[in-house]
Amino acid sequence: MNSGDLPPSRPLLVVDDDRKLCGLIRDYLAPRGWQVDMRHTGPEGLEAASTGDYEAVLLDVMMPGMDGFEVLRELRKTSTIPVLMLTAMGEEADRIVGLELGADDYLPKTFSSRELLARLRAVTRRSVRSGEAADAGKEWSAGDLTLNEETHLVTLDGGNLELTALEFAILASLLKAKGRVKSREALLEEVSDRRFDVFDRSIDVHVSQLRRKLGDDPKQPRFIHTIRGVGYKLKEPA
Known part of the structure; x- marks a missing residue:
């Protein structure tokens, strides 16, 4: 095993009705430290993802009956x-919908x-980071919004916010750079360990989802302000 390869026995769930592709993914990832479970229908994939102890889910969009979007929508209610969504080549609409429903990447x-291996490393590394005491005891806040890196808790007006690992990472980055x-x-x-492309809207979609959870109106934001043509800035609420 190369030094850059992943450690053994990292459980991954692949949900795709293309059995041949599932087999190819398993055959490639198994020697690189992944234990791949496969499901070939949406309901089976949802049950496995909801009850199994996996580090990540590789989820196809196009499946008969219950498609990947429905699986993701239900999964995000509890998990x-x-x-990581698998989308048809060139289908930007599929990518945007998946991100809006809570996918981490596509x-x-x-x-x-x-x-595939690089993207898996990126999404699972974010998850591990968000669950670790990266800066033990470090707490960042803006008004009634507080993020604690040790407990991985985000609270707003005294209530807990359920964020994905990527949303947590974006919020932490903006809070640390407050102002x-x-x-x-x-x-x-x-x-996301991914280079920027001018046509890549993923960050905008994730920020939009984060704003929704913060109750932030993009036209009159309390926290996350858009700097047109540049990016985003988190400010102390008035």
């Missing part, structure tokens, strides 16, 4: 497990094996 169905602008490029590279 913040990292989800891959077109023409992905290379190396890209300073974070460019879209910097945010994307910091939280």
Whole structure:
């Protein structure tokens, strides 16, 4: 095993009705430290993802009956497990819908094996970071919004917020830079280990979801302000 490969026995759930593709993914990832479970229908995938102890879920959009969007919508009611969506090549609408429903990242169905491994590393690394005491005891706040890196708790007006690992990472980055602008490029590279593309709207979608959970009106935001043509800035609420 190369030094850059992942440690053994990391459980991954693959939900896709293409059995041949599932087998290829398993055969590639198994020697690289992943224990791959496969489900081939939406209901089976949802049950496994909801009850199993997986580090991530690789979820296809196009499945008969219950598609990947429905699975993700139901899963996000109870779980913040990292989800990587498989989308048809060039279907930007599928990517945007998946991100809006709470997917952490996406891959077109023409992905290379190396890209798959890189994306899996990125989404699971975010999840591990968010669950660890990265800066033990560090707490960041703006008004009634508080983020604690040790407990991975985010509270607003005294109530807990349920954020995905990526949303937590974006909020932490903005809180630490409170009052300073974070460019879209910097945010994307910091939280997803992916280079910025001018056509990539993923950061905007994730910020939009984060705003929704914060109850932030983008036209009159309390916390996250858009700096047109640049990025975002988190400010102390008035």
